[in-house]
Amino acid sequence: MHVEIPFAPAAVVAAHDETAALRAVSLQLPPALARSHERPGQVVKLRAPSGESYFALASAPRADGRVDLLVKRGGRVADAVVAAAAPGALLDVSPPIGKGFPVEEARGRDVLLFAAGSGIAPIRAVVQHLVSRRAEVRRVTLFYGQRHGSEFAYVREHLDWERAGVRVVLCPSGEDDAWPGLRGRVQEVARTLAFGGSAPGESVAFVSGMTSMVDDVRATLAEAGVPPGRVHLNF
Incomplete structure (x- = not known):
């Protein structure tokens, strides 16, 4: 059965290049999404005009709801995220999902x-x-x-x-x-x-x-x- 994943806007807190191919992006998740971040290794889904894609969270759960992503350039959605991820911008993001690491x-x-x-x-x-x-x-x-x-x-x-x-x-x-x-x-x-x-x-x-x-x-x-x-x- 197909389960629809909800999206909500999350503010971009910071963004910088870690390498030529990898862009680090920090998001402030709204409380309704942040409470789903329970363990390291979970992922989120980002939605852009070019489509949707999953990205692993690059940070452990935090009380303040901030999360980090590491976006690899070269894909349609990834490149759209990189282009849009300026501090203060909003990105459509799902709640953290997946079993993560035990x-x-x-x-x-x-x-x-x-x-x-x-x-x-x-x-x-x-x-x-x-x-x-x-x-x-x-x-x-x-x-x-x-x-x-x-x-x-x-x-x-x-x-x-x-x-x-x-x-x-x-x-x-x-x-x-x-x-x-x-x-x-x-x-x-x-x-x-x-x-x-x-x-x-x-x-x-x-x-x-x-x-x-x-x-x-x-x-x-x-x-x-x-x-x-x-x-x-x-x-």
């Missing part, structure tokens, strides 16, 4: 985070959640992949994440730019670094990215001893 399962465990491309958006929401509850979890390691070193989002936040106890491992897979660190796909780098010192059999993993990357990460984690039931997607 972050409660991280309590007392090592946590492995895997993100590729714009998949960093919902993983950033998990990072914010874990930082706010840092004493409840053990080691936290983020393996974040892009093709090139210039394409990583939230670079200005990485040091703060490190200071809060989240190890950030950046993994460019391309070979045509200068990069002083490790290269390779996130699952390859994770294996090389022995999963950041985490004990795979006692870890929980949260993964976001393109389907092929997710499948490869799942296979790598299974080989390392992470039970499939402790590898989570946000959909």
